[in-house]
Amino acid sequence: MAMRGASGRRWCLWVAGSVLCALGAVSAFAWPHLFRYILHSQLQLSESSKSFEIWRDTPVPMSLTVYFFNWTNPNKLRTNEKPAFSEMGPYTFREFHEKVNLSFHENDTVTFQQVRTWKFDPSCSNGSLDDLVTTINVPPLRNGSSVYDGIFNMDTGHDDINKLGRLREWNYSNRTDFYEDQCGDIVGSAGELWPPGRTKDSISMFSSDLCRSIELPFASELELMGVPAYRFEGGPNLVDNGSLDAHNGCYCGGQCLPVGVVNASSCRYGSPAFVSFPHFLHADPYYASLIQGMSPDPKRHSFYITVEPKTGIPMDVAARLQINILMQPIKHVSMYEGVPMAFFPMIWFEQTATMTDEMASSLRLLLGVAKWGAPLCAATLVVPGLALLVLAARACSSARSHQTLEMKIHSLSDATRIMQPLVATDKRAKAALVSSPSQRRAPCAVQEDDDTDEFNSRVQH
DSSP: OHHHHHHHHHHHHHHHHHHHHHHHHHHHHHHHHHHHHHHHHHHSOOTTSHHHHHHHBOOSOEEEEEEEEEESOGGGTTSSSOOBEEEEEEEEEEEEEEEEEEEEOTTSEEEEEEEEEEEEOGGGOSSOTTOOOOSSOOOOOOTTOSSTTOEEEEEOSSSOGGGTTBEEEETTBSBOSSSOGGGGBOOSBOSSOOOSSOOSSOEEEEETTTTEEEEEOEEEEEEETTEEEEEEEOOGGGGOSSSSOGGGGGGSTTSOOOTTOEEOTTTTTTOOEEEESGGGTTSOHHHHHTSBOOOOOHHHHOOEEEEETTTTEEEEEEEEEEEEEEEOOOTTOGGGTTOOOEEEEEEEEEEEEEOOHHHHHHHHHHHHHHHHHHHHHHHHHHHHHHHHHHHHHHHHHHHHHHHHHHHHHHHHHHHHHHHHHHHHHHHHHHHHHHHOHHHHHHHHHHHHHHHHHHHHHHHHO
């Protein structure tokens, strides 16, 4: 019974060890698929997903920083002196986004409007809202309006995670009437969500401020707050009117200008508004030659989005643009008679959003689980499994040694039983010799006499 119990325990060790090793191997293979499934379920927009809470009421600190161009020589307008400008600011506003009038649809899209609210932050500003600025009239911002940005219809990513955040329609249409041909097509993200698995290709997004889609090519690979990330940055193609790429000719709006300024008049209610990068960065020198005071700096004036590529989560965003008004002589309007033609810079602004340290820490943990989850899960199962197999092997080896020792003991016992009769016989023989000593010595005496006679005979001869 003891042998059967020991054998059963060894068998249990073999089975348990094998099962744990098998589960470890399976978990190492299945972990990436399981992790991807869980990640996608939380990234897609649904009323129960984590991303929905963050997207609806954005917890990432955002700010709108505005710089005004103060016109310093307006009294020289009708002279040969170029208009001169000095930069004023920054005037910083805390920005808040809220999604309202939400409606999920059966085609895996969501319709919503967006309310943007700004609150002035004097602690991060260089000036007050009472400062006087000499410039051309600036179109006002609609603070707290859900109508200004329009109505969006966006993919939730439920049926296909690669569609997450893709804008389907803006104001109930998949194109705008502000630009012709493909320039009026609505393509790219709504601007806040991107699908996971980003590559180093360009990313596209729709801007309701420009009434058009924009494309940002891959710029660099960097590390931000301990997280590897991709940076996508706007370049000359974003403000091209067909000079660099003929496909951009449909952004001209009736008058194709040199690269650097895009006509947004139709989007801005017919006002002669033109959009550029701050201080005419990436623009043809023609624009800066018409005025004074421009100092473009790629570090301060670039437009970029930094994304963690595995999850598609934006980590750092800086949207920087400049609003310019075209001033030119107009016949029969005395105010504009004799004025020079120039693109007057009015303001440039930057909308920034940077992930907090707490959110970056959570993202690092998430990426760590994705990277080390499989080997840790496998090790947790395989190591105990191997330990059990080693114990089983040692138990089997010990059992074999015990069996060999038992066989030797049994063989020795058998030999002892065989030898016992022989030993007994030998003992009896010895006892008989001891009991008749004369019979044992007689042959020796006779032999001794014979030897003596032979010796004497030899001596005589």
